Amino acid sequence: MDRSELESRISNDTSPVFAARELLRESYNADAEAFRQGADVRALVHARANTIDKVLRLIWNRYPFSRSSDIALVAVGGYGRGELHPHSDIDLLILTRHGIEEAWQDDLGAFITLLWDLKLDIGHSVRSMEECLSSARQDITILTNLLETRTIAGPDGLRAELSELVYSDEVSSDRDYFLAKREEQQQRHKKYGDTEYNLEPNVKGSPGALRDIQTIGWITKRHFGLQNIADLTRFSILTEEEHQILHQGETFLWQLRYGLQLIADRNENRLLFDHQRALAEMLGYKDEGKRLGVELMMQSYYRTVLALAELADVILQYYDEAIIGEGSEDEIRPLNKRFQIRNLYIEAINNQVFAYAPYAIMEIFVLMAQHPEIKGIRATTIRSLRAHRHLIDDAFRSDLAVTTLFMELLRTPHALDQTLSAMKKYNVLGRYLPEFGQIIGQMQHDLFHIYTVDAHTMRVIRNMARLNSTDVRNEYPLASRLIHRLPKLETLFIAGLYHDVAKGRGGDHSELGAIDAEAFCERHHLSERDTQLVSWLVENHLLMSMTAQRKDISDPDIIQAFARAMPSQAHLDYLYILTVCDISATNPKLWNTWRASLLRQLYIEAKRALRRGTDTPVDRQAWIRATREEARQILHAQNMTDKQIDPIWETVDEDYFLQDSTVDIAWQTAAIIRHGDNPDPLVLIRDTRGGPTDGYSQIIIYMKDRVALFAATTAVLEQLNLNIVDARINSSEGPHSISSYVVLDEQGQPLGVDPARKERVRKRLIEELDDPEDYPDIIHRRTPRQLKHFAFPTEVTFSNDTINQRTVMEVITPDRPGLLARIGQVLLEHRVRLTNAKIATLGERVEDVFFITDEHGEPLRDPGVCQALQQDLCKMLDDIQ
Numbered sequence: 001m002d003r004s005e006l007e008s009r010i011s012n013d014t015s016p017v018f019a020a021r022e023l024l025r026e027s028y029n030a031d032a033e034a035f036r037q038g039a040d041v042r043a044l045v046h047a048r049a050n051t052i053d054k055v056l057r058l059i060w061n062r063y064p065f066s067r068s069s070d071i072a073l074v075a076v077g078g079y080g081r082g083e084l085h086p087h088s089d090i091d092l093l094i095l096t097r098h099g100i101e102e103a104w105q106d107d108l109g110a111f112i113t114l115l116w117d118l119k120l121d122i123g124h125s126v127r128s129m130e131e132c133l134s135s136a137r138q139d140i141t142i143l144t145n146l147l148e149t150r151t152i153a154g155p156d157g158l159r160a161e162l163s164e165l166v167y168s169d170e171v172s173s174d175r176d177y178f179l180a181k182r183e184e185q186q187q188r189h190k191k192y193g194d195t196e197y198n199l200e201p202n203v204k205g206s207p208g209a210l211r212d213i214q215t216i217g218w219i220t221k222r223h224f225g226l227q228n229i230a231d232l233t234r235f236s237i238l239t240e241e242e243h244q245i246l247h248q249g250e251t252f253l254w255q256l257r258y259g260l261q262l263i264a265d266r267n268e269n270r271l272l273f274d275h276q277r278a279l280a281e282m283l284g285y286k287d288e289g290k291r292l293g294v295e296l297m298m299q300s301y302y303r304t305v306l307a308l309a310e311l312a313d314v315i316l317q318y319y320d321e322a323i324i325g326e327g328s329e330d331e332i333r334p335l336n337k338r339f340q341i342r343n344l345y346i347e348a349i350n351n352q353v354f355a356y357a358p359y360a361i362m363e364i365f366v367l368m369a370q371h372p373e374i375k376g377i378r379a380t381t382i383r384s385l386r387a388h389r390h391l392i393d394d395a396f397r398s399d400l401a402v403t404t405l406f407m408e409l410l411r412t413p414h415a416l417d418q419t420l421s422a423m424k425k426y427n428v429l430g431r432y433l434p435e436f437g438q439i440i441g442q443m444q445h446d447l448f449h450i451y452t453v454d455a456h457t458m459r460v461i462r463n464m465a466r467l468n469s470t471d472v473r474n475e476y477p478l479a480s481r482l483i484h485r486l487p488k489l490e491t492l493f494i495a496g497l498y499h500d501v502a503k504g505r506g507g508d509h510s511e512l513g514a515i516d517a518e519a520f521c522e523r524h525h526l527s528e529r530d531t532q533l534v535s536w537l538v539e540n541h542l543l544m545s546m547t548a549q550r551k552d553i554s555d556p557d558i559i560q561a562f563a564r565a566m567p568s569q570a571h572l573d574y575l576y577i578l579t580v581c582d583i584s585a586t587n588p589k590l591w592n593t594w595r596a597s598l599l600r601q602l603y604i605e606a607k608r609a610l611r612r613g614t615d616t617p618v619d620r621q622a623w624i625r626a627t628r629e630e631a632r633q634i635l636h637a638q639n640m641t642d643k644q645i646d647p648i649w650e651t652v653d654e655d656y657f658l659q660d661s662t663v664d665i666a667w668q669t670a671a672i673i674r675h676g677d678n679p680d681p682l683v684l685i686r687d688t689r690g691g692p693t694d695g696y697s698q699i700i701i702y703m704k705d706r707v708a709l710f711a712a713t714t715a716v717l718e719q720l721n722l723n724i725v726d727a728r729i730n731s732s733e734g735p736h737s738i739s740s741y742v743v744l745d746e747q748g749q750p751l752g753v754d755p756a757r758k759e760r761v762r763k764r765l766i767e768e769l770d771d772p773e774d775y776p777d778i779i780h781r782r783t784p785r786q787l788k789h790f791a792f793p794t795e796v797t798f799s800n801d802t803i804n805q806r807t808v809m810e811v812i813t814p815d816r817p818g819l820l821a822r823i824g825q826v827l828l829e830h831r832v833r834l835t836n837a838k839i840a841t842l843g844e845r846v847e848d849v850f851f852i853t854d855e856h857g858e859p860l861r862d863p864g865v866c867q868a869l870q871q872d873l874c875k876m877l878d879d880i881q
Helices: 003-012 017-036 041-060 102-117 129-138 140-146 156-166 174-191 210-224 229-235 240-264 273-282 293-324 360-370 379-391 394-398 400-411 416-425 453-466 477-485 489-498 509-523 528-539 543-550 556-564 569-586 593-612 620-637 642-649 662-675 709-719 755-769 819-829 863-878
Strands: 071-076 090-096 122-128 149-153 332-334 339-342 345-348 682-687 697-704 723-729 736-744 795-801 806-814 833-838 845-853
Touching (some): 003 017, 003 041, 041 071, 041 102, 041 149, 071 156, 090 129, 090 140, 090 156, 102 122, 129 140, 140 174, 149 156, 174 210, 210 240, 210 293, 240 273, 273 293, 293 379, 293 416, 339 360, 345 360, 345 379, 360 379, 360 400, 394 400, 400 416, 400 489, 416 453, 453 489, 453 569, 489 509, 489 528, 509 528, 543 556, 569 593, 593 723, 593 736, 620 642, 620 662, 642 662, 662 682, 682 755, 697 755, 709 723, 709 736, 709 755, 806 863
Antiparallel strands (some): 071 090, 071 149, 332 339, 339 345, 682 697, 697 736, 723 736, 723 833, 795 806
């Protein structure tokens, strides 16, 4: 049937449901196909509303009440604007003059039921004129919906009369409405972390997204009585360029939302990982070099909402002055010949300041840094800044006045990240540093890097600036002490600004970034010494974290090699602070007390190595002898005898005396002596010395050696929802083994915060590990939704540690429940002994390092054995669902 026949059947058939569904289905499919073929999304959004209008009108007109002049069917909200995406809510108001007449009740019930039968996502209310006004006075959301109305069926005069009343001060004053919508926006932004940058943003509600555009529209309609934002150009509130930014930004967001709802087949506004790749493909984004099409799409999104957020600031600030500040006298304070503060906003003395003094583009941000009372830049000055940004060219970048001002900015004690973020927001930083401009909005499609590169960089700078305050001493105790020893903070800030600036270009971003950093330093006239320090920091910014997280830092040779890479103690201090600020700005879940303790241990040991000289070889035997002697003295003080101590120490290998402190060795030995001949496993659990503030728990297990012990223990710990961050299995010559696990709970806290849980963990381990016949099954939990979308093949690589006579096996694989237990199972099947493990989960990506030997304690020298182990591990891990 053609459309006209379907419309006829909707009007005339006894039951219009079939014809209405068919018309809606055909229209939906035609619009979806048109979208995929590149049709104008604006036309499709309005066409969808027109189709719904037609169907509703035909159904409405079937009922006798439709001929009354006292009732109308009115579209409100987004539908009232004539905008409908494929699965958008259809908000309807059945408006009556005085209330529902008794004769209408049954027919109205049938009308609503019929709409439900059509499976439309209808939101409806039935209100009289007075009820609408009463509800609007009490609820800002209802008032907002009533600002945007269209008559679908019935007399339009009824809606027009309501609209006139709704726009009057009788319902809400201009001032009250503005304040309510601004508060509503602030709360919504807070919900999304006050950032445009989210891994899975909401194209409707996130900062800078569609709701911000709509908020501008609502305030505009209430203030001016306008129905179209474009009309603001008549009032000189929006320039033509700004209107284009709004229009193009909204169109782009509509494309994302339209395609997203087609893919999800529901009213979905979240750009979930589940849909991002398919949406990028639908919109025509292709991979470019090493950058994925989905990453390019998301960069377009982030840059769009950043521009929209900037514009929203300008417009809402205008309304603030026009509505809130109306009638009040301005408070003006001069700063210099070019700038003044008006009502706590900085403004140019006139709009030509940037034209005759381009360096003022940089100066305004220096003044903001020097005057923390300034709330922001005044709207007129933002516009002038935008109009003159084209002056930021190579000549501007090399101007001594400009480079001097930028260095002054870096040296000014203030919240540097806020000033740099403002420069980025107004597209000054990206123009002044073109290499930084390339990374604005650049994301990496994974769960580890939860911020775009530029947002991460700002967080690094923020962490650095915060180290000077007293409120972070507990969070970063060592870094907050070292920051005061650095001779020049600006060199640290520059390294932070450039450490990731070359991401996405291909090649080693550390090496490429070092070249860019060196060029920056030369252009800004830093000394050769400072230039070399900054370049070295950028090139080596991953060295400390990789050493701490992927190497055995209890090994004196590892410490010696790391210290040898430090040109001086100052380099070590700078690198430690940069590393701490970088890790904690990458992902809130990544920075925990375990990583903090690893970095602190590496720093302290490297500092000792630098003091004694990196050319002095480490005497491992002397180290072991000293450790044993110190631990023995502690045990003697506890009335332990050599006759009790020696039988235990004779069964452990030398590495045992390299990996733990003497206090830990004495604590473990004393517990084993007290345990005596008890056949049950000995399980010790304690938080690290220093108490819960040190932040992780250590579990020691002493029991008869079992071949499946690692697989069984990790299975139990994972069943108990404990995150394993480090594991050591001591190679023993006797019947017993000593294994050590460092764990955190699911909130990243040590077990000491919940003593009862600590005891439950201890009892469960004893119960599960005392009999090999009862070893627990590997856990089988469903893989979380987000992880499913980042599948990649497992990589297993081997290298031999000739100094310690062991093989280093690195496993890179998607994170999955039960992962460690499965790895332990494969090692068991190949008769491979595990002596140590470094566990690192980076978002969806696991990068674990295992130190292994054959059953005789020798490295794996047979390539065939390594190949077979590699194949079985890959098969086992890649088959996990």
